[in-house]
Amino acid sequence: MAKASYGPKVQERTKRFLEALLAYANDELENTECLQIKFNWKTENELVIETQIRFLTQLTHLDAYKGKLNTEQIKEAIHRLEDLKILKDNRPGDKGLHGWYFTLTLWHSRQEQAANLQRFDLEWERLRSQKIQPARCSNNHSLQNPEKVPEIYNDRGVENYLNYQLPEAVSDFSKALKLDPNFAETHYNLGLIYEDLRDFKRAGSEYRLAMLGGLAAAYNNLARLHILNKDYAAAVDLLFKGLKLAEYEAENYALRKNLGWARLGQGRYAEAKAELMIAIDLDDKKASAYGLLAQALEELGEKVEALVAWENCLKYASSYQPDEDTWIDLARQRLAENQQ
Structure with a gap:
């Protein structure tokens, strides 16, 4: 399976798709009679959509942007909104490739479109940033598999970190390291938290431990701390090493x-x-x-x-x-x- 992309072009397309859905559901678009898109605002920030993929592509032909998104780009946008945890696929089973039935849960009310789009950009950055991307493990683990328990705690810690629940995140990461002291991704994630708390000494220590696992992002973040301390030579050395590891x-x-x-x-x-x-x-x-x-x-x-x-x-x-x-x-x- 191809690795999901979170680059700027995918971000732009996904944001455009979200903006088009909100404009349509708020009756802001013209000439939509041909679109067979059923929608229902369950609450001020919860929107249910049921339609076929071809009508979603046609929807983007009516927005303010040039051209329209194709079928594969629409599917990609839907999956990226799932990754952002604002879209839930409601299909009970395999309904084929073209039928879609999903719920959008916005961060703000339906009337606050600018705020929702701004929050989209923020959450996208958190998702795609190398801060978290390389440090998350597969989330398809079970506590019944003892070998995977450290990864479960790491992923729970990532979720808590993204939700600004730092004490809970530290607790999860500590549990992961107790079971696997050499878990590079978890050392890296702890470094992020200590950096957020402006405890740069402890952040640097965690990044150094993460570097032992070959994480390019750890080299980058430690180099950044050196830059802030004006130790440019040390930063350059780390950055060149990190470039050899970057994926x-x-x-x-x-x-x-x-x-x-x-x-x-x-x-x-x-x-x-x-x-x-x-x-x-x-x-x-x-x-x-x-x-x-x-x-x-x-x-x-x-x-x-x-x-x-x-x-x-x-x-x-x-x-x-x-x-x-x-x-x-x-x-x-x-x-x-x-x-x-």
């Missing part, structure tokens, strides 16, 4: 972005620019690489290109992401200076 697109993006950041800190601006351009090629909808690139371009005297990078930084920046939030004020300042 996921999100990991490659983070490693390249942080390598560009480290080179920027070293004053090696041309190298910083090169690494950040690679990162942007991997994901052109994340603000951090643009913010760092803008600074490298300024140092290289490429003022016009730097302003474009600042504009993209501000366009994609989210206050929910600490690194991106850092660049928001700086981007606004640079763009304001250019208008004076």
